[in-house]
Amino acid sequence: MRNPGGLVTGEDSNDDDDDNGVFEKNALSSTGLKKELDRPSLSSSSDSFMSETRFDQCSISPLSLKGIKDAGYEKMTVVQAATLPAIVKGKDVLAKAKTGTGKTVAFLLPSIEVVVKSPPLDRDQKRPPIIVLVICPTRELATQAATEANTLLKYHPSIGVQVVIGGVRIASEQRNLQANPCQILVATPGRLKDHIENTPGFATRLMGVKVLVLDEADRLLDMGFRKDIEKIITAIPKQRQTLMFSATVPEEVRQICHAALKRDHEFINTVEEGAEDTHSKVRQMHVIAPLDKQFPLLYVILKDHIADDPDYKVIVFCTTARVTGLVAGLLGELNLNIREIHSRKGQAYRTRVSDEFRKSRGIILVTSDVSARGVDYPDVTLVIQVGLPASREQYIHRLGRTGRKGKEGEGILLLAPWEEFFLSTARDLPITEAPMPSIDPDTKKKVERALSQLDMNSKQTAYQAWLGYYNSQKKVGNDKYRLVELANEFSRSMGLDTPPAIPKLVLGKMGLRNIPGLRSK
Numbered sequence: 041m042r043n044p045g046g047l048v049t050g051e052d053s054n055d056d057d058d059d060n061g062v063f064e065k066n067a068l069s070s071t072g073l074k075k076e077l078d079r080p081s082l083s084s085s086s087d088s089f090m091s092e093t094r095f096d097q098c099s100i101s102p103l104s105l106k107g108i109k110d111a112g113y114e115k116m117t118v119v120q121a122a123t124l125p126a127i128v129k130g131k132d133v134l135a136k137a138k139t140g141t142g143k144t145v146a147f148l149l150p151s152i153e154v155v156v157k158s159p160p161l162d163r164d165q166k167r168p169p170i171i172v173l174v175i176c177p178t179r180e181l182a183t184q185a186a187t188e189a190n191t192l193l194k195y196h197p198s199i200g201v202q203v204v205i206g207g208v209r210i211a212s213e214q215r216n217l218q219a220n221p222c223q224i225l226v227a228t229p230g231r232l233k234d235h236i237e238n239t240p241g242f243a244t245r246l247m248g249v250k251v252l253v254l255d256e257a258d259r260l261l262d263m264g265f266r267k268d269i270e271k272i273i274t275a276i277p278k279q280r281q282t283l284m285f286s287a288t289v290p291e292e293v294r295q296i297c298h299a300a301l302k303r304d305h306e307f308i309n310t311v312e313e314g315a316e317d318t319h320s321k322v323r324q325m326h327v328i329a330p331l332d333k334q335f336p337l338l339y340v341i342l343k344d345h346i347a348d349d350p351d352y353k354v355i356v357f358c359t360t361a362r363v364t365g366l367v368a369g370l371l372g373e374l375n376l377n378i379r380e381i382h383s384r385k386g387q388a389y390r391t392r393v394s395d396e397f398r399k400s401r402g403i404i405l406v407t408s409d410v411s412a413r414g415v416d417y418p419d420v421t422l423v424i425q426v427g428l429p430a431s432r433e434q435y436i437h438r439l440g441r442t443g444r445k446g447k448e449g450e451g452i453l454l455l456a457p458w459e460e461f462f463l464s465t466a467r468d469l470p471i472t473e474a475p476m477p478s479i480d481p482d483t484k485k486k487v488e489r490a491l492s493q494l495d496m497n498s499k500q501t502a503y504q505a506w507l508g509y510y511n512s513q514k515k516v517g518n519d520k521y522r523l524v525e526l527a528n529e530f531s532r533s534m535g536l537d538t539p540p541a542i543p544k545l546v547l548g549k550m551g552l553r554n555i556p557g558l559r560s561k
């Protein structure tokens with residue numbers, strides 16, 4: 041298998057777990073016309089994600105079929121069977137299908153066919169055109185999509201794939217782009233915009249785009265990315281095919297998707313009318329407990345799960361990168377087999393840990409929302425979400441890291457009593473109350489001791505990030521006085537008697553100057 045473009049270390053300003061206290065919210069306008077075809081559902085009442093259609097029954101080139109066969113795919117998944125006919129006809133498509141049901145192949149395969157049908161590259165061409173542009177919201181997802189593309193391209197040696205993502209020195213990407221003409225480019229939005237603005241000849245190459253794919257379309261169209269996407273769309277031809285895929289398509293996205301899709305696009309929804317957006321084979325539970333109980337509870341839940349399933353593979357989602365770092369430190373101190381991924385880690389490290397977690401059992405990944413969407417880790421047995429998910433959609437995507445390809449899984453959402461309102465925003469999902477795990481005095485002491493071993497800096501930065509995150513969550517952040525009380529409760533839950541001081545500048549940015557209970561420096 042060929043490797044996607046070079047990966048080195050660094051940070052991406054668009055990562056999904058900003059700690060700077062200034063969080064973007066979903067705020068979509070609702071203008072414009074749309075013509076959508078709500079297809080009859082193609083999924084059966086069970087969670088079956090496979091269709092009866094074989095790949096060789098469709099108009100796919102023989103070399104692609106060989107690649108598919110080598111990848112071990114024989115029949116199409118439901119979303120693949122539902123979208124392929126429309127896409128090969130050249131239609132714009134907005135597709136919704138549950139997590140882990142093969143959306144990546146659904147958009148890659150027909151895109152590859154467009155490249156196959158395009159005139160072959162002229163080796164002497166100075167600026168060879170990029171024909172397919174795939175945009176993903178995170179680096180992990182972009183890298184994964186490129187890897188999948190390379191699998192499918194096994195027998196198409198003349199078709200190249202490259203990745204441009206944050207965290208890689210732009211000069212090395214520029215060299216790569218120069219040295220290896222690629223017809224398929226997979227990118228994160230911020231870095232793609234950088235190349236449009238700063239890489240000589242890149243804009244010309246983009247004028248060759250025939251297919252634009254927005255993976256995790258709803259995330260790419262929300263306020264965090266929307267400006268970048270709009271800019272990118274102006275840099276590619278209007279005459280193109282656009283494909284948008286996601287497991288969640290909130291109404292606001294349907295309203296604004298005309299910004300990228302043609303008026304006569306098809307909306308293909310493979311989630312049955314009235315069915316949940318989550319898998320019925322994944323048992324979803326919530327535990328409501330005050331902050332001072334949450335660290336011991338998390339430890340008990342993990343220990344119980346490990347005792348039940350020696351092949352455990354758990355993902356613990358936390359609200360921000362810094363809080364993730366703190367929780368990883370704590371669980372590591374408690375001798376659990378922990379790995380950690382978030383935006384404060386360099387890209388080379390993130391890639392290495394991600395590969396290791398993919399292959400391992402008996403392991404716990406503590407992570408932020410950089411791992412929430414799309415990342416395909418096989419056989420995850422449990423997903424724990426600690427604290428308020430950023431949205432109902434984000435809850436669904438995080439939960440979707442388990443129960444992939446029709447497998448079973450379990451999800452636990454750990455909330456404080458004042459976060460319980462989240463459940464009413466996800467009332468359509470079958471999240472039931474879990475029996476409260478008991479914390480014996482020894483466990484409590486053990487966790488306190490472990491907390492006392494963590495360095496002050498990680499607690500300070502976690503406190504500040506916690507405050508920034510909840511400040512951005514309307515329901516909590518609107519009452520600044522209450523917010524600070526809760527933040528100080530979080531500080532006590534880390535074993536601190538006095539809350540850490542926060543730089544005045546940061547407090548100003550968060551609109552928290554002069555709120556009693558805060559200390560500034």
Ligand SMILES: Nc1ncnc2c1ncn2[C@@H]1O[C@H](COP(=O)(O)OP(=O)(O)OP(=O)(O)O)[C@@H](O)[C@H]1O
Nearest residue numbers: 113115116117139140141142143144145287414416
């Ligand atoms: N036709 C197929 N037959 C068997 N397995 C498949 C098929 N197509 C894709 N897969 C596998 O299914 C898994 C899930 O696919 P993928 O990651 O594309 O899901 P997804 O729908 O994009 O999920 P998410 O919503 O989380 O992004 C992958 O391991 C992929 O290799």
